[in-house]
Amino acid sequence: MDYTEIIKESLGTLTINKMRTGLAILGIIIGIGSVIALVSLGQGTQQSIQNQIQSLGANLLTVSPGAERSGAVRGAFGGGTTLTSEDANALASSAEITTIKNVSPEFSRRTQVTTGGKNTNTQIVGVTPIYAEVHKIAVSSGNFISQRDVEGMTKVAVLGPQVVTDLFSEANPIGQTIRINNQTFRIIGITASKGGSGFMNQDDIIFAPLSTVQKQLFGASYLSSIALEAKSSQIMTQAQNEVGYFLLNRHKLSDPTLADFSIMSQQDIINTVSSTTGTFTALLAGIAAISLLVGGIGIMNIMLVTVTERTREIGLRKALGAKKKTIITQFLTEAILLTFTGGVIGIFIGLIISFLLTKITQFPMALSLNSIILAFVVSVAIGVLFGWYPANKASNMEPIEALRYE
C-alpha cells in the first residue's frame, strides 16, 4: 500500500463523518489562526516602532540624566536634574569633542494645551534651532524655532500636525494663539508629518524655544536630554565613549559606574524596544499556542474515538495482512490530514483577521513567510504528536480481539 493510496483512503474515511471532522479541524483552525494573527500583529508593531526610531536619525546619541544602571541612590532613568545647558554648550564648543556634529539641548514635558473651546494633552518640547536638523524635522508651513526666539525667550510655538487636528478646525492656524500653562503662545509654524501611532506618535508634539519652556513654563534650569548628532554612523561607539568621558570630567566623577547620566544610541533604543516588543510578541504567541494545544488534544480525542469505533475494521485489516506500520501510517495520515487542513484554513483566517485588524485599528501588521512556514510545520507536527498515541493503540490491537469486538 503506497502513500497516495493511504491518503486517498484517509480522505474517504474523513469525509464520512463530516460534522465530526469539521469540529476537529475547527480547533486547529482557531489555534493556527490566532497564532498567525497575533504574531503578525506583534511583529508589525515591532517593525513600525523600529522604523520610527530609525527615522529619528541613525547618527543620533541621546544623553539623559540619571544612570543607566538603577541603584539605590541614583535617580530613575531620565528623571534626574543633572544635565544642564552648560553641559550642552561645553559639548558643542569643546575641542576635545571631535566626533559630534550637532548638539541639541532639550527640555520636554507633557502638559495641557488649550485654544478656544478645545484642549489637548501633549508633549511640549523646548528646543534650539539645531533640533530640526538633528531630529530631521521638516516644517510644512511657517518657520521653525529660530536662534532669536531662544535668545529673546519669545512665546512662539511650532505645532505637530496631530496637535493642529486636535485643536483647530482649519488646516493652517499660523498666526493664531494657543494657551500653555495659562500663557499665550503664537503659532509660527507647522511641522510635516512623521507618522507613527500610539505612544510613538511624533506628530503629537509642540515645539517652543528652549529658554521659554525651561524658565517661563516650568521654571526649570536643567535639561531633560541632550541629543547629539555624530559625524557618521560608523563612529557611534567612539562618540559614545568620547562624550561619556567628557561629561564624567565635567561632573567631576572618576568612576564610570557613578555616572549621573546615560548615553544611548538609536541602536541601543531599538534593542531595548525590540526586546520589549519581542516579549510582547512571545506572550501573544504563547496565548495562541495554548489554543493550538487545546486543538491538538481535540484531534487526539477524536482519533481515540475513531480507533475504538473502528476496532473491527482494524482487526479485519490485520487479519488480511496489514502490518503494524501500515495501520500506524493509516491513522497518522488521518490525524495529519485533519491538522494540515486545519492549518491551511487557519493560516488564511489568521491572514484575514490581521488584515481586518490593520484596516480597523491602523495597527501595522507584518507577515513573515517564516511564521507561515512555521504554522504549516507546527500543524503537521501536532498531527504527528497527537495522532501517534491513537495510531499506535490501533496498530497494537490483536486481530482476534478486534474481530470479536461488537
Add this chain to the structure above:
Amino acid sequence: MKEHPIIQANHLSKIYKTDLVETVALADVSFEIKKGEFVAIMGPSGSGKSTLMHLLGALDKPTSGIYILDGENVENLTDDELADIRNRKIGFVFQAYNLLPRTSALKNVMLPMAYGGIPKENREEIAKKFLKMVGLEDRMSHNSNQLSGGQQQRVAIARSLVMNPAILLADEPTGNIASAQAEEIMAIFQRLNEEGHTIIMITHEPDIAQHAKRIILLRDGKIVEDGNGYRQKIIGKGEG
C-alpha cells in the same frame, strides 16, 4: 508419491491464564490436512473450535506444539511476519462477513492485494475476475451495506481468494445467512473445492458440515472424532 500435507498440527495446546484460573482451550491436538481437502471442524460451544481456528489462521500463537502451514513453521514469528503469512497463505471468510463499510465490493476485494504488494494496475482485474466467479459482476460498485447478507458473504469469499492462498478458512460462513442463500454459499465452496482449493470450515450446523468430506469433531479441547465416520452419522441422521 506422497504429497506433503498443507497443514501439520503437532500437539497443539492453548491455555488461557488469568491471575488465578488456567483455562485449557485446546489440549494436545494433532492432525494433518492435505492439499485439496474440504474439512469441517465441529463441536459444541466451548469445545475449542474457535481457538483452533485462530491458531490455524495464524491469528494467535499456540501455548505449545508446532503448527506448520504450507511448509512454513508458524512459530516464533513476529506480529508482522504473522500478518504476512495470513496475507499470502490464508483466505478468511468470517461469520459477520467483515467487509469495510461504505466501501464498494470491488474495493473490498482489492484490499488484501494492497497489503500483499500486488501491483496497483493488476488489482482491479484480479478482483473483477473473482467477483465474477461468485456471481456478483453486476454488483461490483455497490457499497457493502447495500448488499444482502448472502451477497456480502460472496464478496468476502471473492476477497479470500485474490491472494491465491494455500487454505480457505471459513468461520461459521453461513451463520448469519438465510438458508436459501446459505446453500448458494456452500455451492460456491464445493465448486472451489472441486477446483482444488483446500477448505477448512468451522460450523456447528450438521447440514452445513455435511458438505465437507471430512469432519473433525472437538469436545473439551480434544479431537473426539476425525474422518468420515462422524459425517456418515449426521448424514444418516439427516435422512432418518
